[in-house]
Every structure is written in C-alpha cells, then in structure tokens.
Amino acid sequence: QVQLVQSGAEVKKPGSTVKVSCKASGGTFRSYAIKWVRQAPGQGLEWMGDFIPLFGTANYPQKFQGRVTITADESTSTAYMELSSLRSEDTAVYYCARGGGALDNWGQGTLVTVSS
Amino acid sequence: DIQMTQSPSTLSASVGDRVTITCRASQSIGSWLAWYQQKPGKAPKLLIYKASSLESGVPSRFSGSGSGTEFTLTISGLQPDDFAAYYCQQYTNYTYSFGQGTKLEIK
Numbered sequence: 001q002v003q004l005v006q007s008g009a010e011v012k013k014p015g016s017t018v019k020v021s022c023k024a025s026g027g028t029f030r031s032y033a034i035k036w037v038r039q040a041p042g043q044g045l046e047w048m049g050d051f052i053p054l055f056g057t058a059n060y061p062q063k064f065q066g067r068v069t070i071t072a073d074e075s076t077s078t079a080y081m082e083l084s085s086l087r088s089e090d091t092a093v094y095y096c097a098r099g100g101g102a103l104d105n106w107g108q109g110t111l112v113t114v115s116s
Numbered sequence: 117d118i119q120m121t122q123s124p125s126t127l128s129a130s131v132g133d134r135v136t137i138t139c140r141a142s143q144s145i146g147s148w149l150a151w152y153q154q155k156p157g158k159a160p161k162l163l164i165y166k167a168s169s170l171e172s173g174v175p176s177r178f179s180g181s182g183s184g185t186e187f188t189l190t191i192s193g194l195q196p197d198d199f200a201a202y203y204c205q206q207y208t209n210y211t212y213s214f215g216q217g218t219k220l221e222i223k
Binding site: 035037044045046047050059095097099100101103104106107 | 117148150152159160161162165166171203205207210211212213214215216217
C-alpha cells in the first residue's frame, strides 16, 4: 500500500517562498504522477500541477505557471512543491496525491499560513 | 478550462435515505470523472473513478453514473459515517478540475 507523508506546517511572510515535501513509501515511485492540490480554509479543492517521475516532466495550470515548481527526487521517493511570491490568499492546506487521473492515495496535508 | 458545477451545495438527509449529487461539466469529458468524500481535517478519499467504477474497499451503497457532461453520485441507504463533503473531479487532456463540493448534513 502506497503511503504519502508530507512535511510539517509552515508560517511564511508575504512575498516569500515555501517548499513542501511529499515522501512516498510502498509501490513504485516513478510509475505514477504526483499531483498537488490545495484547499483554502472552508473552500474547495484546486489542482496546482503535477510531476511524472517516469518522464521527468511537470504540468501546471495557467493560474500557477511561473509561481509553482514541482520536482521529484527518485533516489528518496520524494516529491516537492515550491510556491513563490506568497500572498495571504495562498493560506491553505496543500496536499500531494498519487494518480494519473483519479487520485487514489493522498498525503495528510500541510498547512501553509501566509501572514505578516 | 473545464468548469465543474455540483448541485446541490448542501444536502440535508437522514440515516437510511437515498441521496443523489449531480456534477455537470462545461464540455464533454467522456467518462473521465471521479468522486471523493472528505471529512473535516482529513484528505479526500477516492470513491468512484471513470464515472462508475467503485474504488476497492468502498461500500457498494455508493454508485456513480453518467457520461459526457452530466454525472451523478448516489448513496443508497445513508449511514452515519457518510455525512461529509463530496467532490467531483474531471481528468481529461492533462487538466484536472474539481466541483465546488456538496456538504451532506444530517437532517
């Protein structure tokens, strides 16, 4: 059974950058895309992008292009999501999830709070 | 971008009821639709993929149907554990978007 374990909560200043990690255990890391999804307080789910270790390629929606970078380190089975130029609206729980389409395994979530 | 619209936003029901949640896509997505259940403070859990395929371990009271632009999630015989938020998600052409969610409350 694949398990995704994310890094801990972060508090960041506006304009700064946050990097969240997602370590996979069980299964074959390079076989599946890792997606990042965020959820602002009391709000719905929003796809931020994904990374396919097998191809080493990332895919981002237009809203986040230029501000988010998703990478992965196969040697440690860890994916990373870096979000720059943080603003208060980026306060959210950030999830990593596995799957090419439907997402069958999720990390526990990482709360990122952006506050001056 | 493909927009996903769920209805209703909130649904009140009782244990034992049969409920249906609808999800509409702004353009045809074939059968590339998933449904998730989310409880407060927890990550979403996959219930249904490819519009009507039940994820392993999910009770058979959950079912999905539809294709193209209109989809439904039905829960037959609500259990106390089913009161939660539900989201649909489309996955076509390397884009992924979610509905705004439906909160299922106890009446």
